[in-house]
Amino acid sequence: MRDDQIVYPAGPVDEARRQLEICNACRYCEGYCDVFPALTRLTEIDNAAVTRLAGVCHNCRGCYYACQYTPPHEFELNLPAALAEVRQEGWERHARPQLLARAFHRSGLALAAALVVGLAAMFAALAALRPESGEGFYAYLSHAAMVAIFLPAFLLPLGVIGLGLRGYWREIGGGRLAWADVVRASRRAASMRNLDGGQGQGCNFEKGERYSNARRHAHQATMWGFLMCFAATSVATLMHYGLGMEAPYGPFSPPKLLGVPGGILLCIGTAGLMALKLRADPGLGASGVLSGEFGFTALLFTVSATGLALYAATGTAAVPALLALHLGAVLAFFLLMPYSKMVHGFYRFAALLADRR
Amino acid sequence: MSEPPVWDVVVVGGGNAALCAAIEAAEAGATVLVLESAPRIYRGGNSRHTRNFRCMHHGPLSVLTGTYGEDEYYDDLMRVTKGETDPELARLTIRYSEACLPWMEAHGVRFQASLSGTLSLDRTNAFFLGGGKALVNAYYATAEDLGVSVRYEAEVGHVHLEDGAFQWLELTDGTRIAGRAVVLASGGFQADIDWLARAWGPAARNFLIRGTPYNRGVVLRDLLDQGAQSVGDPTQCHAVAIDGRAPKYDAGIVTRVDCVPFSVVVNRDGQRFHDEGEDVWPKRYAIWGRLVAAQPDQVAYAIIDDKARGLFMPTVFPPVEAETLEGLAQALGLPGPALRETVDAFNAACRPGSFHPTERDGLATEGIEPPKTNWARPIDTPPFRGYSLRPGVTFTYLGLRVCPRAQVQGADGPLRNVYAAGEIMAGSILGQGYLAGFGMTIGTVFGRIAGQEAATHAR
Numbered sequence: 134m135r136d137d138q139i140v141y142p143a144g145p146v147d148e149a150r151r152q153l154e155i156c157n158a159c160r161y162c163e164g165y166c167d168v169f170p171a172l173t174r175l176t177e178i179d180n181a182a183v184t185r186l187a188g189v190c191h192n193c194r195g196c197y198y199a200c201q202y203t204p205p206h207e208f209e210l211n212l213p214a215a216l217a218e219v220r221q222e223g224w225e226r227h228a229r230p231q232l233l234a235r236a237f238h239r240s241g242l243a244l245a246a247a248l249v250v251g252l253a254a255m256f257a258a259l260a261a262l263r264p265e266s267g268e269g270f271y272a273y274l275s276h277a278a279m280v281a282i283f284l285p286a287f288l289l290p291l292g293v294i295g296l297g298l299r300g301y302w303r304e305i306g307g308g309r310l311a312w313a314d315v316v317r318a319s320r321r322a323a324s325m326r327n328l329d330g331g332q333g334q335g336c337n338f339e340k341g342e343r344y345s346n347a348r349r350h351a352h353q354a355t356m357w358g359f360l361m362c363f364a365a366t367s368v369a370t371l372m373h374y375g376l377g378m379e380a381p382y383g384p385f386s387p388p389k390l391l392g393v394p395g396g397i398l399l400c401i402g403t404a405g406l407m408a409l410k411l412r413a414d415p416g417l418g419a420s421g422v423l424s425g426e427f428g429f430t431a432l433l434f435t436v437s438a439t440g441l442a443l444y445a446a447t448g449t450a451a452v453p454a455l456l457a458l459h460l461g462a463v464l465a466f467f468l469l470m471p472y473s474k475m476v477h478g479f480y481r482f483a484a485l486l487a488d489r490r
Numbered sequence: 491m492s493e494p495p496v497w498d499v500v501v502v503g504g505g506n507a508a509l510c511a512a513i514e515a516a517e518a519g520a521t522v523l524v525l526e527s528a529p530r531i532y533r534g535g536n537s538r539h540t541r542n543f544r545c546m547h548h549g550p551l552s553v554l555t556g557t558y559g560e561d562e563y564y565d566d567l568m569r570v571t572k573g574e575t576d577p578e579l580a581r582l583t584i585r586y587s588e589a590c591l592p593w594m595e596a597h598g599v600r601f602q603a604s605l606s607g608t609l610s611l612d613r614t615n616a617f618f619l620g621g622g623k624a625l626v627n628a629y630y631a632t633a634e635d636l637g638v639s640v641r642y643e644a645e646v647g648h649v650h651l652e653d654g655a656f657q658w659l660e661l662t663d664g665t666r667i668a669g670r671a672v673v674l675a676s677g678g679f680q681a682d683i684d685w686l687a688r689a690w691g692p693a694a695r696n697f698l699i700r701g702t703p704y705n706r707g708v709v710l711r712d713l714l715d716q717g718a719q720s721v722g723d724p725t726q727c728h729a730v731a732i733d734g735r736a737p738k739y740d741a742g743i744v745t746r747v748d749c750v751p752f753s754v755v756v757n758r759d760g761q762r763f764h765d766e767g768e769d770v771w772p773k774r775y776a777i778w779g780r781l782v783a784a785q786p787d788q789v790a791y792a793i794i795d796d797k798a799r800g801l802f803m804p805t806v807f808p809p810v811e812a813e814t815l816e817g818l819a820q821a822l823g824l825p826g827p828a829l830r831e832t833v834d835a836f837n838a839a840c841r842p843g844s845f846h847p848t849e850r851d852g853l854a855t856e857g858i859e860p861p862k863t864n865w866a867r868p869i870d871t872p873p874f875r876g877y878s879l880r881p882g883v884t885f886t887y888l889g890l891r892v893c894p895r896a897q898v899q900g901a902d903g904p905l906r907n908v909y910a911a912g913e914i915m916a917g918s919i920l921g922q923g924y925l926a927g928f929g930m931t932i933g934t935v936f937g938r939i940a941g942q943e944a945a946t947h948a949r
């Protein structure tokens with residue numbers, strides 16, 4: 134598909150292009166992140182380029198506080214916000230159905246409602262599907278029932294995200310990937326290079342003109358915590374099917390060794406991200422999504438906190454209720470993946486992949 | 491912190507020189523008040539528009555490569571100023587610059603490798619990560635941590651001198667502030683268009699001011715009126731040709747138009763007036779401010795064709811574009827037949843040869859006046875593009891005379907506790923022309939000296 138065949142709404146992309154053209158004549162922020170070097174390599178700032186650059190921007194805000202043209206200056210530069218609007222618009226446009234994305238991205242209340250529905254569903258499932266026998270959690274909900282609920286609840290949203298990513302990849306002119314691109318993008322994602330201010334001094338998220346690594350660290354705790362929890366589940370699945378080893382697993386088993394520290398990291402990370410967001414200037418992000426963003430982070434926090442609580446409560450009478458809470462939160466989280474801030478991880482990685490030297 | 495009735499050091503201005511002085515004075519233990527006439531969002535004067543600092547060094551230093559010794563630096567300065575400099579102050583500034591770079595880093599400034607398109611400066615000029623506003627932000631944060639008080643929207647109207655010494659000063663809102671020493675770092679007068687018009691002539695009303703609207707020379711005037719000695723040509727300013735569509739003030743670096751060597755430049759009447767291809771652009775852009783200032787209505791138009799696309803740095807505003815020269819003339823408000831005649835004559839004077847955009851290629855016109863001595867290719871490939879050009883003033887040369895201790899010189903010798911730093915005294919060293927990155931060097935060196943001296947005097 135050629136660039137001119139993609140129908141962009143006038144608005145976010147045009148505004149971002151206007152600002153990027155000013156940046157391209159200025160270039161003072163070249164050392165902060167990968168956006169500016171990529172900008173200077175362009176021969177034309179077309180829609181694909183704007184979208185790709187927006188995907189690479191991590192909203193570190195360095196280029197806002199360093200900019201001599203921020204409002205009330207007539208050039209009205211606010212690049213972090215302009216690029217955030219482009220990303221936000223893209224996540225919502227590529228999701229299907231778009232209606233759900235708009236609702237959940239923009240409303241913490243809608244997310245909370247989804248959580249309540251997830252919880253209710255799990256309580257109902259626990260009450261209705263209580264197995265005759267089984268150990269650990271499977272005493273409350275059989276393994277087969279868990280798989281029957283969670284496999285589709287995980288794979289279907291992933292499929293929706295995959296479809297969106299396909300369109301996005303075309304839109305940003307992704308093209309064919311080489312192994313080196315994957316390595317480079319993975320490195321940059323793993324280190325969050327684009328949040329370190331270019332020299333490791335950090336970003337300008339919550340401290341305005343001063344640099345701080347708090348957001349990078351909180352985000353890293355969140356990402357690694359999440360990946361460890363995900364790995365714990367994957368390992369457990371392998372152990373279950375591959376090795377015939379069924380849960381519950383002991384404290385020094387791989388699922389627990391990954392899951393417990395992962396859960397703790399995720400708790401700390403998400404709590405940190407929320408605390409930082411409360412202090413940051415909302416005017417430097419996408420407008421109208423604050424409540425959805427808080428809601429999403431809180432949901433992730435709930436997933437990890439209930440998971441840890443569940444582990445701590447092993448063998449007590451609190452298990453059934455905590456199990457329902459935890460699984461309900463996980464269910465809501467999975468189902469909302471394509472429609473919440475969770476998608477940013479996928480799109481961000483795609484943009485990093487497409488941002489070749 | 492409760493405010494002292496008499497400050498040890500009062501600093502007038504809120505740009506690079508002022509902040510270097512404030513930080514030095516505070517580190518020496520003085521109580522320091524900074525008075526900045528701009529609101530917080532526009533704090534930092536012209537320093538917020540800068541991008542680099544010229545630094546002497548022996549061997550690689552931070553982001554700087556190679557060596558840039560005192561003599562080479564001094565020669566570079568002599569070349570641009572044509573000798574209009576005070577050799578003692580100039581050498582002092584150059585020598586002191588080497589120690590300034592680590593000092594800047596220690597006080598929060600971060601440097602980055604030279605920006606794309608400026609590789610020629612990577613040995614001599616250290617670029618600020620994020621540009622001058624990031625530098626200014628870092629200094630304000632450092633000053634705040636050191637207990638320096640800052641008042642924004644505090645324009646100093648009068649500095650009261652008695653028996654050759656500063657006693658108190660008065661803000662334009664009438665507030666009086668007393669101090670034991672004062673550092674004047676309030677920049678030049680280029681934002682006062684009336685003053686500029688008196689000095690340069692009425693044409694100056696059409697000039698654009700590249701930097702802050704707050705540098706109106708109020709304190710400079712006040713000191714001169716009280717008999718302080720001046721340096722620098724009072725009628726001159728440094729002006730470059732910038733995009734004519736730029737706002738009147740504060741548009742900074744982005745409005746530069748680098749296509750001149752690949753263009754023909756005509757005036758309001760469609761006539762050429764100067765060799766567009768004299769030398770590579772970084773060596774010539776500074777003369778075009780004056781050239782345009784001398785044209786009717788102080789406006790000119792750079793005309794390129796499609797062959798020039800991508801040969802120069804992107805511009806902040808897109809060019810005016812048309813498929814025909816006549817269409818372009820109309821869109822730019824130029825007389826079509828005159829432009830056609832000029833371009834036809836120019837095209838006919840172009841000779842075949844090889845074109846090298848990055849070096850003088852000797853591809854010259856023959857038989858027209860003025861000639862174009864390099865990069866002369868016919869303007870014949872549509873679409874045609876045009877930029878209007880106007881003089882953009884960077885700074886003025888008139889300033890206060892200082893001694894190597896940064897003391898301001900009164901009619902009968904040095905004023906005991908009055909120091910000056912930065913643009914307000916730069917004319918002593920940079921009497922003519924401009925050397926990229928030298929403004930920040932003068933401000934840093936003299937800001938530091940002034941801060942130290944003022945603190946010593948106050949204690």
Ligand SMILES: Cc1cc2nc3c(=O)[nH]c(=O)nc-3n(C[C@H](O)[C@H](O)[C@H](O)COP(=O)(O)OP(=O)(O)OC[C@H]3O[C@@H](n4cnc5c(N)ncnc54)[C@H](O)[C@@H]3O)c2cc1C
Nearest residue numbers: 503504505507527535536537541542646912913927929930
């Ligand atoms: C677009 C542009 C780009 C430049 N780029 C470079 C560069 O890359 N490198 C370089 O070395 N130089 C550069 N220069 C020159 C450089 O800006 C100056 O040499 C330098 O900033 C001077 O510093 P200063 O502190 O003396 O003045 P300024 O930074 O201009 O500060 C003067 C301060 O005084 C305040 N003030 C004025 N009047 C009063 C008053 N009455 N009361 C209180 N406060 C007052 C102003 O608000 C301002 O804060 C550039 C200039 C421009 C315009």
Ligand code: SF4
Nearest residue numbers: 156159160161162200
């Ligand atoms: S954000 Fe501002 S300072 Fe940074 S490159 Fe863009 S225009 Fe220049």
Ligand code: SF4
Nearest residue numbers: 166190191193194196
């Ligand atoms: S906000 Fe940060 S990551 Fe985004 S463009 Fe600006 S400097 Fe780069």
